[in-house]
Structures are given as structure tokens and as C-alpha cells.
Amino acid sequence: xxxxxxxxxxxxxxxxxxxxxxxxxxxxxxxxxxxxxxxxxxxxxxxxxxxxxxxxxxxxxxxxxxxxxxxxxxxxxxxxxxxxxxxxxxxxxxxxxxxxxxxxxxxxxxxxxxxxxxxxxxxxxxxxxxxxxxxxxxxxxxxxxxxxxxxxxxxxxxxxxxxxxxxxxxxxxxxxxxxxxx
Amino acid sequence: xxxxxxxxxxxxxxxxxxxxxxxxxxxxxxxxxxxxxxxxxxxxxxxxxxxxxxxxxxxxxxxxxxxxxxxxxxxxxxxxxxxxxxxxxxxxxxxxxxxxxxxxxxxxxxxxxxxxxxxxxxxxxxxxxxxxxxxxxxxxxxxxxxxxxxxxxxxxxxxxxxxxxxxxxxxxxxxxxxxxxxxxxxxxxxxxxxxxxxxxxxxxxxxxxxxxxxxxxxxxxxxxxxxxxxxxxxxxxxxxxxxxxxxxxxxxxxxxxxxxxxxxxxxxxxxxxxxxxxxxxxxxxxxxxxxxxxxxxxxxxxxxxxxxxxxxxxxxxxxxxxxxxxxxxxxxxxxxxxxxxxxxxxxxxxxxxxxxxxxxx
Numbered sequence: 001x002x003x004x005x006x007x008x009x010x011x012x013x014x015x016x017x018x019x020x021x022x023x024x025x026x027x028x029x030x031x032x033x034x035x036x037x038x039x040x041x042x043x044x045x046x047x048x049x050x051x052x053x054x055x056x057x058x059x060x061x062x063x064x065x066x067x068x069x070x071x072x073x074x075x076x077x078x079x080x081x082x083x084x085x086x087x088x089x090x091x092x093x094x095x096x097x098x099x100x101x102x103x104x105x106x107x108x109x110x111x112x113x114x115x116x117x118x119x120x121x122x123x124x125x126x127x128x129x130x131x132x133x134x135x136x137x138x139x140x141x142x143x144x145x146x147x148x149x150x151x152x153x154x155x156x157x158x159x160x161x162x163x164x165x166x167x168x169x170x171x172x173x174x175x176x177x178x179x180x181x182x
Numbered sequence: 183x184x185x186x187x188x189x190x191x192x193x194x195x196x197x198x199x200x201x202x203x204x205x206x207x208x209x210x211x212x213x214x215x216x217x218x219x220x221x222x223x224x225x226x227x228x229x230x231x232x233x234x235x236x237x238x239x240x241x242x243x244x245x246x247x248x249x250x251x252x253x254x255x256x257x258x259x260x261x262x263x264x265x266x267x268x269x270x271x272x273x274x275x276x277x278x279x280x281x282x283x284x285x286x287x288x289x290x291x292x293x294x295x296x297x298x299x300x301x302x303x304x305x306x307x308x309x310x311x312x313x314x315x316x317x318x319x320x321x322x323x324x325x326x327x328x329x330x331x332x333x334x335x336x337x338x339x340x341x342x343x344x345x346x347x348x349x350x351x352x353x354x355x356x357x358x359x360x361x362x363x364x365x366x367x368x369x370x371x372x373x374x375x376x377x378x379x380x381x382x383x384x385x386x387x388x389x390x391x392x393x394x395x396x397x398x399x400x401x402x403x404x405x406x407x408x409x410x411x412x413x414x415x416x417x418x419x420x421x422x423x424x425x426x427x428x429x430x431x432x433x434x435x436x437x438x439x440x441x442x443x444x445x446x447x448x449x450x451x452x453x454x455x456x457x458x459x460x461x462x463x464x465x466x467x468x469x470x471x472x473x474x475x476x477x478x479x480x481x482x483x484x485x486x487x488x489x490x491x492x493x494x495x496x497x498x499x500x501x502x503x504x505x506x507x508x509x510x511x512x513x514x515x516x517x518x519x520x521x522x523x524x525x526x527x528x529x530x531x532x533x534x535x536x537x538x539x540x541x542x543x
Binding site for chain 1: 267499500502519522
């Protein structure tokens, strides 16, 4: 029994030391992998990155891969105001306000704001957009000096009360015509 | 008070200031010199070399725009931070965050910069870096709680968990060093060693003190949430983690506080294990006999800071060559690897010391 206990303690300690040695060796290997880059030994002379904006090989938006997720753009003419993008956005970066328009089948999207300070460019909003009005562009330079300039607005704007009343009247007429037709 | 004059007090007395006035004036003056003449330039230097070294190791371009070779990059970063809009208009939050950073600097008087710099040397001096580390951790926890979101709260709690688990092996290593030096004051640790690396604490009572040094350094990085153990502070959780609240001036204050505690920890490691501020014996005797106390203070400062910077750059080398560790991996490391090794170092050092005492009474 004592011999068994001693053997198991010894093997536990030995296993611990072995794991420790392997970890230290792994760390040392990692450190000595990066050291040649510090001293530019061998063929490790050039940096893997470029200075931005690099005048020699500057990349434009057209050079980017086809599925690049750049700044968002919403084609408001195609947008139906369904709010699926607002619902699915994980950071609540999209704010939409809609109201009934002249047509019963289409909403007036008065506000469609995207806060790029919150947006993480995950692309979920473009995936759920059925009319495909919300898309990623290839623009990536979105820095601003003021936080308010990071909010992009694509809405059609607020309507006046008069316009709202006209539209309500138009919708009532349409409902009557459709009801009379049936 | 340490009981002996620091170099500022001597300088004032030599300048004709009455002894009592010199004693009282020397403390605030020495603190100001330590903060503006040592800590701030160190922060600048370390910020530049950390980015430069990190970029070179990772085959990146690195800072090269602000000044020749990017030397002015830390200044450019600081000016940029001052101009950035704050994320949350929280005046109350900003005020206590300033207070938090100032609280960190309450341990400046015991910063081990040299024998003539210690304003308050005592047996408790080695415990004050732990105080600063816990103040830093609690401050970061409160920043996370202020975030008002689950990622912020969880991030803050993770941070504290990591710090608490790392504090135990660090404290045990300090005990191991104390077992070697038979005392816990900075002067005792320094006098126990000399300029020659062969007499440094890390090589004494071999291999136990070397183990203690390694464990102390690694557990310190985990305690301070420094790289490569800075996942809790470095990551940006969805909708804001712990540090995502901080930007602009707030971030500058917070990062300066983090650097100060990191510097204090590294200097502690240098004094405990790497010979401290000890000069070559001949040089020390010459400076003492010629009464060149300012030169002595400057040389000791250069030695301790030089060693400290080398350790810092070594930490940067390892941190930039490895990915960040996950917080649960760090707590695992602290409990299952660092703590047992620290205990081995303590028991081994104490036993070794006893045997040495018995053999050579």
C-alpha cells in the first residue's frame, strides 16, 4: 500500500515536471521563432505589413476581396421598413422609425440610422434583408473626429402632419375601392 | 522615515536650508522628482520600446511617423488621447477614476530606486506593491461595474479572480526571498547581494531562489493583468467589456496608473532577486569617500532602472511571441503550477538556509 502510494505520488510529480518542461520548451521555441525578425536574420528582412497609405502599393476599394464587409449602405427605395436588420443587430447599431405611407403595402421609412461606432460589421443585417436593400460597400475609411459624424442616416426624413393626413385619406380611399370591388 | 537622509535632504542642507525645514521639504520634493523625473520618463521610454520591439518581433512596420524612428510616438499618443471625446459623459465617474490613480501613487515613497532614495524604508516596504496592485484591480473592477452591462460586470469579476489567484504565489515568493535575506526591508535585500551576478538573489540557494524569481515575475504579470495575461482588460466584449468605457483622458490616467504599478513590481523583482541597486564595490567606495552623494544616487538609479528595463523588454519579448492566455487558463496556471512551485521555493529556501546556518554558524 505504501509502495503504491509512493509510486503514484512520484508519478504525479514526474508528470507535473514533464508538463512544465514541455511548456517552457514551447515558450522558448516561440520566443526564438520571433527573434530572427527582430534582427532581420536570413530572409526575414521585410515587414509583412505595409505603411498606410502606402504610396507604392496602395490598395483601393476595388482591390479588396469580393465579400469584403465594408461600410453599410441602405437603398431606401428598395427598403420595406420590415426592421429585421434592427432586430438582429447584436450591438443595436441600427435605429429605424417607420410610419404608414400613401400605399397600404409600403411603409415610409422616416429614419434609418446606422451608428458605425457600435457596428461590428458582422453582416447579419445584410443576410436577413429580404429586399437586399442593405448591403456592405467596399469603403473602409470611416474615421471621424466627432462621434456624431459616425451615424449615417439613410431615412427619407420626417413628414409633416399635412402630408400624414393626405396619406391617411389616400389609404382610406384605397380601402374603400378594394372593399367595393369585392 | 527611513532614519537616514535621502539625497534631496542633503542637497537642501548643503544649499543652506535649515535641517528641520530640509527634512520636511525633502519628502515632497523627492516625490515630485520621482514622479516627474523617473516614472514619467520611464513610461515614455517603455511605451516607445514596447511598440517598437513588438512591431519588429511580429514583422510589422511599427511607429515611424512621429519624429525620427517614431521617437515621438508616445507623445503623439498622449496628445491624441487628450483630444478624444469621452465615451460616457460621467463627471462623477471621472473624478473617482482620478482619485483611484492618485491612490496608486501612495506607494511612491517606498519605490526602491536606490539607497539614497528611500523615503520610508521599513519591513512593510515589500508589501506596498501588493497594495498598489489590489487598488488597481479594485479600480478596474469598479470600471467594469460602472459599464452597466453583463460583459462589464463579468469582465471585472474575471479580472479580480485572476488577480487574487496570482497574489498567493507572489506572496509566497516574497517569503522565500525573505528567508534568504533574513529580513523584509529593501535595504536588507540589497545589502544581501552585490553587483556581481553570481551573488544575485536569483542564483542563491540554487535552484530555489531561481524558481522563486520566475514564479514571482509570472504571478506578478497575472496579478497586474499585464501582457500576456491581460485578456480581461485587453478584450472588447460585445457591447462593451471592462476597459471599453475608458477613452481619451480617462484612458491616459488609467494606463499611467497601470504602468506605475508594473514598474513598481519590476523594480521589486530587481531588488529581491537581481542585485538591486548595488554598484561595483570600488565605485561605491569612491563615491562614498568623495561624498558624491548625488552621483551615487544617480548611479544606483541607473543600475536599478537599467536592470528593470531589461526585464520589461524581456517580458515584452515573451508577450509578443505568444498569444494572450484566457482568464481561466491564467487562474489554472496560478493554482496548479505557480502556487506549488512557490511553495517548493519557500520550503527549499528555508531548509537550505537552515542547513547553511547549521554548517556555518
